[in-house]
């Protein structure tokens with residue numbers, strides 16, 4: 001939960017992508033346009049990329065895709081699965097290839113010239129997508145195949161694909177009247193503008209405000225690396241002899257955890273929690289009101305009661321009620337846990353600073369004190385055992401145990417940067433895919449960690465093996481030195497590798513249904529589940545080796561880590577759920593205008609928000625839901641997927657062979673990891689677990705009492 005990884009939507013998920021009408025044909029000999037050839041079943045030509053080629057290559061590729069789709073609609077024969085749906089699956093390959101390279105450059109090599117290309121091309125790509133979805137002739141043929149799907153002799157996968165493609169069109173308004181389509185396009189363009197402004201305002205308040213520390217006394221309690229970072233930040237702004245805590249999560253959270261200056265904690269906290277809510281030019285309140293109103297209108301046009309109904313209709317949850325019900329079941333015990341946590345902290349505060357009542361700016365600070373006192377656990381004890389490359393070997397080893405994967409380094413493929421590595425993935429000696437590993441931070445690379453898919457698996461028109469990557473931001477050290485990572489970073493590595501394994505295990509016919517192309521509230525399940533192999537004795541005893549002595553992590557330390565697992569879970573769950581509940585309720589309001597400040601206050605009062613915690617993301621800087629549609633009415637996805645994860649992890653824990661139980665691993669492969677979106681998410685889980693998911697395992701995993709049986 002709450003890990004800031006993202007599963008990069010391959011920049012061109014695009015049988016559904018489109019073209020700039022004004023595009024003139026550019027040289028069709030650009031290297032970016034070529035097929036991926038060479039050894040290892042072909043690979044992206046990273047060595048041939050020239051930033052200036054992206055625009056002409058994308059335009060040519062879109063034009064090619066437009067011609068392919070025109071050929072499908074011009075076919076005089078009646079629409080069939082083969083001449084329409086399968087033909088669409090075969091189309092757009094050039095655009096997908098260029099789009100994959102474009103995605104690598106925008107996410108990991110995004111310098112100024114590349115940013116300019118991205119700014120120019122993003123709306124053109126979006127307009128092409130609208131053009132395809134609104135293509136009445138194409139949708140007419142899709143609908144013909146869809147209407148006949150039960151009687152036309154399709155395989156189950158072909159039928160599923162037909163339904164998925166039909167829904168992609170219908171959900172975006174392909175069946176609307178011409179007037180409604182025009183209105184939809186206006187709304188979408190307005191929403192794109194509003195979202196861009198929203199994120200620029202958020203950024204402006206992150207960069208425009210900072211907490212300035214002016215004396216040694218202001219540094220009380222801060223660890224040395226944090227002080228050094230703050231000094232650097234001040235220097236960058238020309239402030240000598242001062243320290244700057246920037247107004248972002250990555251600097252404000254550690255400050256709030258360690259600063260013993262309560263007055264400064266309060267000051268920093270207030271800055272940080274009012275981003276986008278400061279009045280003036282960068283205030284997001286009015287923008288939120290309009291975004292919610294436009295989304296409500298869009299949902300009504302598409303025939304749904306509210307935007308939340310439209311979003312969840314295509315998810316595993318199916319309805320906002322189902323998502324809300326899950327959140328409220330967890331909310332009550334999480335709140336009870338917060339009361340205990342506050343009591344524990346208050347006991348320390350009563351001694352530490354008599355008369356202090358725990359406030360929101362005190363939570364992280366006193367929680368850290370409780371953690372040290374109760375678990376005697378310190379990050380500095382753990383790190384020496386967590387070497388980046390050893391952990392990578394541990395991930396490989398566990399994947400071999402579970403899926404029979406062998407990872408073989410290859411050196412004859414081009415890479416985008418010299419320090420990126422490539423591994424051929426084999427099963428029974430046969431290549432099943434490629435895995436690229438790009439672990440290091442560099443200018444122009446997005447923060448956090450993520451997985452991307454360069455090429456999905458398919459086999460309906462010849463075997464195509466998947467190509468995936470894992471990306472992170474570890475700081476490089478001197479050659480020959482090991483990179484030591486935190487426990488959280490190690491968990492994240494296993495998480496992202498779980499997405500990669502989901503892509504690599506894919507064994508389907510059609511690319512639209514392959515690998516990670518599953519429902520949004522299901523996609524984090526395979527990745528969250530893979531986190532569970534890190535703390536197994538089998539992995540830690542072999543791969544969590546001290547970088548100096550080579551000794552395995554002592555059992556006592558492992559036990560401490562496991563005991564501390566549910567520490568502060570009340571806080572984590574409540575701050576996350578408060579945001580997820582406000583998100584859902586705001587998108588359930590329909591035509592009722594929303595004034596964000598009042599809406600937050602009223603909603604949080606209704607659910608009894610503990611006064612010592614604020615939402616993880618207050619509405620004026622809730623980029624997940626307002627900087628685009630990414631998690632709109634979908635911030636609940638994390639806990640939804642975590643419910644599946646906890647339940648599935650117990651299937652392993654209960655099995656005779658534990659997390660290395662062969663029959664259970666085989667079932668995970670057969671029912672979840674290999675099927676992509678060929679099977680409805682709920683049914684896939686049922687096949688794996690033998691029953692529907694229940695919430696009990698999630699409650700146990702978080703250390704909350706299980707709900708009463710009904």
Ligand SMILES: [Zn+2]
Pocket residue numbers: 005006007495496499524527
């Ligand atoms: Zn993820």
